[in-house]
Amino acid sequence: MKVFNRLIIFLAIILFISCSDKEFDEYYGRPENLEQPIYQTLEEKSNFSSLLRVIDKAGYKDILGKSGYWTMFAPNDNAFSEFLEAESISDIESIDSILAGKIVKYSLVYNAFRTERLPDYQSSTGWIEDQAFKRRTAYYDSFRNEMVDGQQIVVVGSNRNNTNGSNYYINGDNNNKYISYFSEDFMLEQGYTSYDYNFFYPNEELTDLTVMNAQAINVDIIAENGIVHEIDRVLLPPQNIDNYLSENASYSLFYEIMENNLINYIFNEDATKSYYNFTGNSQDVFVKVYDQALPFSPNNENFFKEMDNDGQSNGYTLFAPENSVFQEFVNEVLLKNYSSLEQMPKYIFEDLYNAHMWPSSVWPSKYQASINGLDEEPRFDFNTDIIDVKLLSNGFFYGTNKVQASNYFYSVYTSPYLDPDYTLMTRLLNDTDGYRNLISNINRRWTLFMMSDDVMNNLGYSYDIDRSEWVYESPENGNIVTGNIAKQRALRILYNHIVYTPNNELEDLSGSGIIRTGDNELPGEYIKYENNRVYAAGNEVLENYVNITGSETQNNGIVYYTDNLLEFSEEAPGIDLKNLAEIEDSPFQYFFNYLENSQFYNPDGSTLSIVTLGTRYTFLIPNNSAIEQAVQDGALPATETGEPNFNPSTFEDQELVSNFIRYHIITDRIISDDGKVTGDYETLLQDNLGESTYLTFETSPGNLSITDNSGRDANFIPSFSNNLADRSLIHLIDNYLLYTE
Known part of the structure; x- marks a missing residue:
């Protein structure tokens, strides 16, 4: 059943x-009304016979005649006639399968794009209009045989930027090349003009849609498996930046130094397996890997891959100096203090090539808005300094007749940076807490006092490479400190050697004067100079002044070579005040007499409990006559006979002295008569409500005046002022200051 x-x-x-x-x-x-596939669509036209023959030779007939989803920039028969003549090829049949493959695969873009979509960036979050000028093609270079260290090896390019030292090659990514085009919508939106296009293609016309140096003359031809745009030129896949640079003799020195120091060839098992599957050859394959400190890998066709298609909207840019100017730079700059390039540390080469590499497309009309791997704008004149221009598969190439005038190689920073005798100073400058970017700014003028390794070692400073830490051993007592404490100590000394001099204030050290180190945003301590000697507060204490032994001029200032360090003082300011009070007929005497008997003075170490060592202060010391006037006015305690009572016994009189002293000490600011500081600044005195009190300062070169809250004025006395102390200055003034509620 x-x-x-x-x-x-x-x-x-x-x-x-x-x-x-x-x-x-x-x-x-x-459906009967469905368009034919690309191959059949081209057959229906009367002007693509040469392209069809090339497609056959490339083995793409079946692909383009059936499935897929392509955009094809299709050169017509006239384009092939011109191509054959230009390449000295007798006829279309003489094009071999390799050349045919290049032509066909580079004409094919993944996915179908009508002209209205070509200028739009296909981001992972959706279309972004008028941001794209490139699309990924079906063409890639694959494996190459290269001579490396005298041995021929199989090499494949990185397909990622080597940003972390390991993610430089992804198996299965073929490093497909991009094709560039210039649509009217993109150019208008970005503010680019024919000037930008003609910078790359001087003799060509920019139209509504121009593909490389070809014009699109019949667009949006619909096919079952994509879109065809007819163009009037045969396009071959351009080299990428790596290939063009390495194969162009004009830049051989620039490439050679780069290859010797910043390129490695690393064996890759996945690439080796792929090579074997592709060729049947079991030879090892090496990935050509650029140093991870560089902003991009010139052989990577993929841009940054922050989004899958980010190469549609951006690319890399390399400025490469031609051999003669680069050789001159090597001789005069790099090798000024080194006997050979082999002796130079790697970071110098990293900085040098970062200075010539831009991780973005540098368009000719807007080049000043772009920054390189060192955050610098291009320092080239595009009308006179650019001698070679190429639009390559992964970016723009500019050959130049000058070297990028980078901050690191043309500033006062250059002097220690490119001198092996100043490695400790350079290490400090390069530290994350250091001042490299400050003094290498070629738009600001600096004076730099040099700190040689020998001098630093003799004064107890060294760097432990094995432990990666700074070490300081006191020459006086042999005490050793390491790590961050030692580093901060060295950095403080370093900042004494950096002086912002916008008007070349230290161009002549034969006279005498005082100047603040650092700059306006990060003020340092004060140093003095006299008859070609300089000194800081610590040098006065130790009586070991710094002699100038030589100098050199850089683009943003002057560098002085010295035989010693500008050391900070480790002496308590109370000692400095005591010393000033002990000079013959000292005008500081009366103030110090009140100070040494106050509640916060420690006579054993001459320390002040209200003052912290290493903190910024300005001490305003009324002279003896001003103290006598304060006593007469009742601002300080007096004896029964009306004389100053330096050792009062009552609490009220002791508080009177304490408040008087506090009101004459400015906290967290070092003020001199250089015109750098004007305004209200906080004293150590607090009012009855615990609020801060202030004094008003007016300064100009050679003058310093102070006003208290009641309007009383005082002026500093130049001949007894600007005394150096620990992160402080001590001034003598001609009047006392009094805070009134």
Whole structure:
């Protein structure tokens, strides 16, 4: 019974199928009005016979005649006629399969794009209008044989930027090349003009859609498996930046130094397997890997891959100096203090090539808005300094007749940076807490006092490479500190050697004067100079002044070579005040007499409990006559005979002295008569409500005046002022200051 039922069902199915063939075909069959695939569409036209023959030779007939989803920039027959003549090829049949493959695969863009979509960036979050000028093609270079260290090896390019030292090659990514085009919408939106296009293609016309140096003359031809845009030139895949640089003799020195110091060839098992599967050859394959400190890998076709298609909207840029100017730079700058390039540390080469590499497309009309791997703008004149221009598969190439005038190689920073005798100073400058970017800014003028390794070592400073930490051993007592404490100590000394001099204030050290180190945003301590000697507070204490032994001029200032360090003082300011009070007929005497008997003075170490060592202060010391006037006015305690009472016994008188002293000490600011500081600044005195009190300062070169909250004025006395102390200055003033509630 079951067999009979199955037979009935089977016959019914056969009957149903036979009756519904027509309906099935009508429903699921290929619609009659559907366009033909790309290959057949080209056949229907009368002007693509050469392209069709090339497609056949490339083995792409089946692909373009059936499935897929492509955009094809299709060169017409006239384009091939011009191509054959230009390449001295007799006829279309003489094009071999390799050349045919290059032509066809580079003309094919993944996915179908009508002209209105070509200028739009296909981001992972959606279309971004008028941001794209490139699309990824079906063409890639694959494996190459290269001579490396005298041995021929199989090499494949990085397909990622080597940003972390490991993610430089992704198996399965073929490093497909991009094709560039210039649409009217993109150019208008970005503010680019024919000037930008003609910078790359001087003799060509920019039209509504220009593909490399070809014009699109018949666009949006619809096919079943994509879109065809007819163009009037045959386009070959351009080299990438790596290939163009390495194969161009004009830049051989620039590339050679780069290859010797910043390129490695690393064996890759996945690439080796792919090579074997592709060729049957079991030879090892090496990935050509650029140093991870560089902003991009010139052989990577993929841009940054922060989004899959980010190469549609951006690319890399390299400025490469030609051999003669680069050789001159090597001789005069790099090798000024080194005997050979082999002796130079790697970071110098990293900085040098970062200075010539831009991780973005540098368009000719807007080049000043771009920054390189060192955050610098291009320092080239595009009208006179650019001698070679190429639009390559992964970016722009500019050959130049000058070297990028980078901050690191043309500033006062250059002097220690490119001198092996100043590695400790350079290490400090390069530290994350250092000042490299400050003094290498060629738009600001600096004076730099040099700190040689020998001098630093002799004064107890060294760097432990094995432990990666700074070490300081006191020459006086042999005490050793390491790590951050030692580093901060060295950095403080370093900042004494950096002086912002916008008007070349230290161009002549034969006279005498005082100047603040650092700059306006990060003020340092004060140093003095006299008869070609300089000194800081610590040098005065130790009586070991710094002699100038030589100098050199850089683009943003002057560098002085010295025989010693500008050391900070480790002496308590109370000692400095005591010393000033002990000079013969000292005008500081009366103030110090009150100070040494105050509640916060420690006579054992001459320290002040209200003052912290290493903190910025300005001490305003009324001279003896001003103290006498304060006593007469009742601002300080007096004896029964009206003389100054330096050692009052009552609490009220002690508080009077304490408040008087506090009001004459400015906290967290070092103020001199250089005109750098004007305004209200906080004293150590607090009012009855615990609020800060302030003094008002007016300064100009050679003058310093102070006003208290009641309007009383005082002026500093130049001949007894600007005394150096620990992160402080001590001034003598001609009047006392009094805070009134």
